[in-house]
Amino acid sequence: MRSIWNGSISFGLVTIPVKTYSATDRTSSVSFVRIHEKDGAQIQYRKICELDGEEVTNEEVGKGYQPPGDDVIVPISDDELSRLPMPTSKTLTILSFVDPGEIDPLQLDKAYYLGPNGAAAAKPYALLREALEHHRKVAIGKVAMRGRESLAMLRAYEGAIVMHALLWPDQIRPAAGVAPEAVQIRENELSLAETLMDSLGELDPAELHDEYREAVEELVAAKLEGEEPVAPAAPGPSARVIDLTAALEKSVRAAQGGRTEAAEGEAEPASVTPIRGRKTAGEAAAKKAPAKQAAAKKSAAAKSTAAKSAPEKSTAKTAAKSAAKKSTASKTAAAKSATAKSAATKSTAGKSAAKKSSAQKGAQKGAAKRGAAKKSG
DSSP states (O other): OOOOEEEEEEETTEEEEEEEEEOOOOTTSOOOOOBOTTTOOBOOOOOBOTTTOOBOOGGGOOEEEOOTTOOOOEEEOHHHHHTSOOTTSSEEEEEEEEOGGGSOGGGEEEEEEEEESSGGGHHHHHHHHHHHHHHTOEEEEEEEETTEEEEEEEEEETTEEEEEEEOOGGGSOOOTTTSOSSOOOOHHHHHHHHHHHHHHOOBOGGGOOOHHHHHHHHHHHHHHTTOOOOOOOOOOOOOOOOOHHHHHHHHHHHHHHHHHHHHTTOOOOTTSOOOTTBOOHHHHHHHOHHHHHHHHHHHHHHHHHHHHHHHHHHHHHHHHHHHHHHHHHHHHHHHHHHHHHHHHHHHHHHHHHHHHHHHHHHHHHHHHHHHHHHHHO
């Protein structure tokens, strides 16, 4: 990479000579040139003086400053700017070290890699990098690059130091009037939204790419080959959301269904739009502390519910045991009653049989006596 700025980092009494390299590349994004539709020729932009209407060359172009709310433009030369007191013109002065969460992402501007400039700068450079990474802090300072001073943030990244140019606090517009007011969010809606967030998982940056740029490149390739460009299918009309809770529940089911099928090696259903670079929710849950906290809360709630229902279950068991005892006693009493009735019946039958036997014996004795009397007479 080509260095775009040479300077130094002032870290207390330590000075670290560094070279600056652009950390981002926007040339890969889609850009178009202006053409004349009649003949396809490119349109050139020329510098025209508003006073005399004549074209001005680059050598004749200078700088001027227009105060806010004023129509007057004050010419300023490069020599006048070079004489202005700017201690940060070649030195990034570190002012403090703060937690990364204290920096609002709205302030982040362009990013640069900082590398050591010379062998003597290697050790202090590595020391600052290790201190930033081990202490989990970012450095805030001021630096002047390309004729203007700005805030800067230094952080450790992949063995190097990255400098983010920051906007000044007064360059951040307030958000007043943007957000809606007095919106009631129900607890189940918030819970469903969090479940959907956990189900979608994380994005893999390696699998992200610019689909619009690819479509433009395919269109250009088809036109160069003289083929008729194929118009992509227009997306169907999206249904208007009526029930937010129902939409969230459906989204959760779709995300969980897609995750299950992906785990089984099957394709996602056509009704679910695949999200590129999505990891499984299991991997995301293992990395996300909020998911663990939610699981812990659910487990605690389940234990509390079980503890509350335990007395009820114990009472139900006691009642069941009492009913079983009563039923056994009732059966035993019925059995005893039946046995007593059977014994009484047998006793009555025996007495009746004994009476019949005595009557028969008496009749036999009477007949014998009558027979003996006849023989005697």
